[in-house]
Amino acid sequence: MRDELLKSFVDMDEQEAVRIARELIETDGGAAAVLDTCKEAMEEVGRLFEAGEYFLSELIAAGDMFNQIMEFTLPKLQGGEVASIGTMVLGTVLGDVHNIGKDIFKVMAEASGINVIDIGIDLPHEKFVEAIKEHKPELVGMSCLITLGVDSMKRTIEVIREAGLRDDIKIIIGGGRVSQAVMEHVGADAWADDAARGVRLSKELLGKE
């Protein structure tokens, strides 16, 4: 059944994937199997995206399927079965209200085992600082879709540094308007303008790949 779930998920057959997941979950150790299979499927979708075979339409559909299945899977899991490889505070920077790319990245990061704390959009610099103090993440992710957001990122990172927190975290920036040059300009540690690459780099920053 795991193979069928994997196949229908990767082939974007939403109804089948959800149906099989519901069946599988009733078997012994089923919830953990569903979780693992869906993570594997998300990884495969990410690979197909990076290879140029899948597009955002597929990432969105996959993310939606993942969330649908997790809604009835997570409550059935025992505490120890959801292993996390690290924590990330994630948000869209001040002046920018775009959230779709951030949300796609979030699902894929979660599927890869990162515990993501989503703090929202259009975020005042202090919100990042507060969230870092509260959640003590290893990673901070910033999403930026508009040119105006580049300066916001720079200032947010300055504020994080002023708060004495910069050395405790790695910062990865993402979204349609980031690049190597932007990364250097704002003082981040990594950048990605696609979610699959973002997940890969996040794992690297966590020392997990």
Next chain:
Amino acid sequence: MVSPEMQKLAEERAARMQAAIELKEPDRVPFLGLGGDVIAAYAGITAHEYEFDYEKNRAAVIKWLKDFPADSATGGLGGLDNLTMSVAFVDFPDLANQFFMVNGPMNDVLDMKFARFPGRQLDANSSRQFIGGKNMEAEEYDELIADPVKFSYEKILPRISNNLKDLGSPTSLAAMARLGMVKAQQAAEMGKLAQALAELGYPRGGGMTYAFAPLDYIGDHLRDLPNVVLDIRRYPDKVKAAAEAILEVLVKWTLQGKAAGAKTASFPLHLNEYLSPKLYREFYWPTLKEYILRVRAEGMNSRVFCEGWHDPHLDTFLDLPAGWGYVALEKTDVRKAKEMLQGHTCISGGIDVGVVISGTPAKIDEYMKALLGDMMPGGGYICGPNVGNLPRETPIENIAAVYEAVEKYGKY
């Protein structure tokens, strides 16, 4: 009074643009100029003043265009897309286009849920924001398909405007009456700006009116983008039928713009980057293509602004007859596009605003020299920024460097 020299200048500018669209080499490369939030900063006013004070707005635009002249005028009272209202009032050609952009004073009257303006919902120096949202449920597709105009008026308008939420109430009637007053005042103010622009040698009327891929109406104003992407898989037939129903209304609306003097239909594309080539060709392109052809049959050309990354869909333009109009590119490499479209479709863009913001005049000169050197040969190229908005903080010397480079390297 517009002097004969300025009239001649306006004609030259218009001819330059037209030649490029016709895939020819003009005397010099047509240049769209740069603009955006930086116009207000350059005039020493806040974004709030720029958006709400007609006189300060006009003075700022004139100062900008005097110091940074280009082949088309930029700046003025902008606004946020309010396509729902144009659809809802499409049977009133004197109004539908007037309602299309909600600017600051209009929003004071309508109080749109999707809109935020500087000095109101935002800081005085923020850029205005369209924040979108989901305003329609999947179950409502049949109603939308049956009558997009009625549906937009009865169902959507009350959901997006706080002051029109109860249609027919005194609050809503007062809002519409006030909207009329605001529009009358703005028409007078716009007339003054148009006159000032003519005196600076800019072609009258700007020549552009808006148009949208039918699926973008659903994505931007009705369902919210990610939902449309899911709807395409879940209710493919309904999505197609809705796009076709909306097409009829939107074509009618764009042609009203033509009747008012516009020559070009300007389409900003939004769902493009989301869709695989397969979905693009099946769901998005057919009604967009039909739209372009229908307005062309009425004598208009089109400008298609391919927001984001459009590489996988570029070849669809080859379905259109050569010289149909031009593409404006954002993240798609203009050089690659030229390889594919040369001799068929005019290309605009190429100036990465990121370079203008963070570069140095020397680097910009080098960048522009390379860009023009690659893009000008053979014609069919309009030089311009990849996106329209330069932030307030953009170094003015960098902007000047762009204009100087166009002057230096832009002759054919």
